[in-house]
Amino acid sequence: MLKIRPEALTDIPAIHHVHSLAFGRVNEADLVDALRRVGTLTISLVAVQAQRVVGHIAFSPVTIVSDTAAVEAIGLAPMAVLPDYQRQGIGSQLVQAGLATCGKTRYGVVVVLGHPHYYPKFGFTPSKPHGIEWEHEVPEDVFMVKELQPGALAQTRGVVKYRPEFNEV
Numbered sequence: 001m002l003k004i005r006p007e008a009l010t011d012i013p014a015i016h017h018v019h020s021l022a023f024g025r026v027n028e029a030d031l032v033d034a035l036r037r038v039g040t041l042t043i044s045l046v047a048v049q050a051q052r053v054v055g056h057i058a059f060s061p062v063t064i065v066s067d068t069a070a071v072e073a074i075g076l077a078p079m080a081v082l083p084d085y086q087r088q089g090i091g092s093q094l095v096q097a098g099l100a101t102c103g104k105t106r107y108g109v110v111v112v113l114g115h116p117h118y119y120p121k122f123g124f125t126p127s128k129p130h131g132i133e134w135e136h137e138v139p140e141d142v143f144m145v146k147e148l149q150p151g152a153l154a155q156t157r158g159v160v161k162y163r164p165e166f167n168e169v
Helices: 009-023 027-037 090-102 164-168
Strands: 002-006 043-049 052-065 070-081 109-113 132-134 143-147 158-161
Touching: 002 090, 009 027, 009 043, 009 052, 009 070, 027 052, 027 070, 027 164, 043 090, 052 090, 052 109, 070 090, 070 158, 109 132, 132 143
Parallel strands: 070 109, 132 158
Antiparallel strands: 002 043, 043 052, 052 070, 052 158, 109 143
């Protein structure tokens, strides 16, 4: 039976392992460690099956900057599931649990850089039609946004800037 819960200190090595195996490199694992180290790993959930951490999802603050304002939002990244446990719905459960937790925060908007066929099922839509772009050039359908608080998207425009720790990925 799968359980999703907030990370515990004892989960940190397993979280690093999950990201390293899922991405085939340590960059995303190191990113999670760096966000945790500077205290900006806002939401960090693990998926546990048979007392083993098999998945992880992280959310951290981003800033949406326009000519007139800077609005804090939250970014989903990274999310990973051990290769042997993929395609079993664990990632979907992590995203749903993470978004439910985000809905209890002060943030009005969540952004994600991700697969255009995966994240829309959770309510994400391309960000550009909402007047929100990422600071790096990517195809329009892979940078997405979801409203967490009613009316937040109508009041938010600008360029999304991630924490400096993301520059190492």
